[in-house]
Amino acid sequence: MTIVTAVAIHPRAGDVWDQLQKQLSKSKDIIEKHGGENVTLLATAIGGPQTNVLTMLVTAPNWTRFGEIQEKVYNDAEMQALLVESGKIATWEISTAQTVDF
Secondary structure, three states, rough: OHHHHHHEEEEOOHHHHHHHHHHHOOOHHHHHHHHOOOEEEEEOOOOOOOOOOOEEEEEOOOOOHHHHHHHHHHHHHHHHHHHHHHOEEEEEEEEEEEEOOO
C-alpha cells in the first residue's frame, strides 16, 4: 500500500503566486530531505471551487514510514518558520489516504 498526502493550498490573493511557489519549492526540499517521495505540485485549472488551488502531493510506502516523515518534517525548524510565513499568504487543507488493492 502507498500512503498519499494531498495538501490543497488556497492563495489568499491572486498576486501571491510567485511568492507562494518559492515557499512551496523550499517546502519540497525539506520534505524530500526527510524522505517524502514523489513530491508533486498541481495547479487546478478547471475544478469548480478548486480552480486556482495548488495541490502538493507526497507519498510514503507505508503508515510507519509516513509517521516517521511527518515527525521529521514538522520538527524541522526551517519548516516551522516556513509554515508561519506561508500562513500570511495562503491557507491549506491536508488529506491523507492509502491506496487500495482491488
